[in-house]
Amino acid sequence: MSEILSVENLSLSYGPLQAVRQVSLTARAGEVVGIVGESGCGKSSLASALIGLPPEGARLSGAVRISGADLLAMPEEGRRRLRGDRIAMIFQDPMSAFNPVLTLGAQLIDFQHRSALSRRARQAKAEAMLARVGLPDPGLAMQRCLHELSGGMRQRAAIAAALLVSPELLIADEPTTALDVTMEAQIIHLLRGLRDEYHGAIVIITHHLGVVGELCDRVYVLYAGEVVEEGTADEIYHNPRHPYTEALIACDPAHLAPGSVIRLPVIAGRLPDMTRPPEGCAFAPRCARAESRCHLQPPPRVQVSDSQAALCHRVAP
Numbered sequence: 001m002s003e004i005l006s007v008e009n010l011s012l013s014y015g016p017l018q019a020v021r022q023v024s025l026t027a028r029a030g031e032v033v034g035i036v037g038e039s040g041c042g043k044s045s046l047a048s049a050l051i052g053l054p055p056e057g058a059r060l061s062g063a064v065r066i067s068g069a070d071l072l073a074m075p076e077e078g079r080r081r082l083r084g085d086r087i088a089m090i091f092q093d094p095m096s097a098f099n100p101v102l103t104l105g106a107q108l109i110d111f112q113h114r115s116a117l118s119r120r121a122r123q124a125k126a127e128a129m130l131a132r133v134g135l136p137d138p139g140l141a142m143q144r145c146l147h148e149l150s151g152g153m154r155q156r157a158a159i160a161a162a163l164l165v166s167p168e169l170l171i172a173d174e175p176t177t178a179l180d181v182t183m184e185a186q187i188i189h190l191l192r193g194l195r196d197e198y199h200g201a202i203v204i205i206t207h208h209l210g211v212v213g214e215l216c217d218r219v220y221v222l223y224a225g226e227v228v229e230e231g232t233a234d235e236i237y238h239n240p241r242h243p244y245t246e247a248l249i250a251c252d253p254a255h256l257a258p259g260s261v262i263r264l265p266v267i268a269g270r271l272p273d274m275t276r277p278p279e280g281c282a283f284a285p286r287c288a289r290a291e292s293r294c295h296l297q298p299p300p301r302v303q304v305s306d307s308q309a310a311l312c313h314r315v316a317p
Helices: 042-050 076-082 106-109 119-133 140-144 151-163 179-198 211-215 233-238 241-252 290-295
Strands: 003-014 015-026 032-036 058-066 086-092 170-171 199-206 218-222 227-230 301-303 309-311
Touching: 003 042, 003 086, 003 199, 015 032, 015 042, 015 058, 015 199, 015 227, 032 042, 032 211, 042 058, 042 170, 042 199, 086 151, 086 199, 106 119, 106 140, 106 151, 106 241, 119 140, 119 151, 151 170, 151 179, 179 199, 179 211, 199 211, 211 233, 218 233, 227 233, 233 241
Parallel strands: 032 199, 032 218, 086 170, 170 199
Antiparallel strands: 003 015, 003 058, 218 227, 227 309, 301 309
16 A cells, blocks of 8 residues: 655644654555544644644644655645645534535535536535535535534535545544534444545544544554554554553443443543653653653653554563
C-alpha cells in the first residue's frame, strides 16, 4: 500500500504550552488509522496541524507530508489547493463546519467550485453523495438549513461534504462525540461501510475505544501531546504494553461484565501542566508501576514487534 500521510517529529505549541510533542505517524492508502486519548491530550491540536490549519499564534515544527508534499513547508496558497482536493476533514461539530444561513445544497454545490462540472451536475453529484451516506430524501435535505436537520443527519451531511471531492486523506475528528448512542451506532456502521469503498487513507481521532475497535487497522495512543504507544488495533486491545493504554482499556465500559462493578473505574490524577512538561515520563505521576527513573529520565521508545512500540522504561521487547 502506498503511503498517503507521513508525519515526522511534529510539535505544536501555544506560547509556553506544548500541545503536541515530537509526534510521528503514517497512514497508507486503504488503511484506517486511529488516534486515541483522553480529553486534553492534544488530539484536536494534532488534527488542525494535519490539515495545515493550526490556531492563530500556534508554532509548528517537523513535517506533515501528503503523498510526499510537505504541508508545513509550502506557502498558504499551496495548502489551500491541497485542502478540499487531496485532504478533507469531518469536524466533530457539523453546526460549526457549515454556514447556518445557507441551505445545505447551496454549500455542497459551492464546495465543488474547482470542479469542471456544470452547476446542475454538481447538484446531482451532491444529492447522490447524500443518498450514499444514508440521508433520507436527499433532494429535500438539499433545500434545508442545518438547524432543520437532526444531529445524525448533520453528521451524515458533513461526511458527504468531505467525500464529495474524493480526497486522498480523510480526517475525522471525534465524528460521533455529539451523537446519542443510537445515532453513534449508525455513523459507525456508515463509516465501516465507507472504509470498504474508499481507497484513500482515513485518520479517525477519538477518545472512544469502541470506535477504534470497530473501524481501525492501526492505532496511535496519545498522552500529554506525544505518542506513548502504537500498534495494530488487535495488539492495542489484546496486548497493550504501555500503562496508559492499559488504563484506558480498563476504563472502557464495554470491557466490564454487567453488574460486576458499582462505580466505573477511572485513571487517578490528571494530565500534567504542559507549560512545564515533566523531566521524565509524563504518565509517571498517575502510573501505579512507576519507578524513580520514570520521574527523572525520558522513557525510551521500545520496539515490541514489527508493528508495535511503546514509550516506557518497563517495556521489554
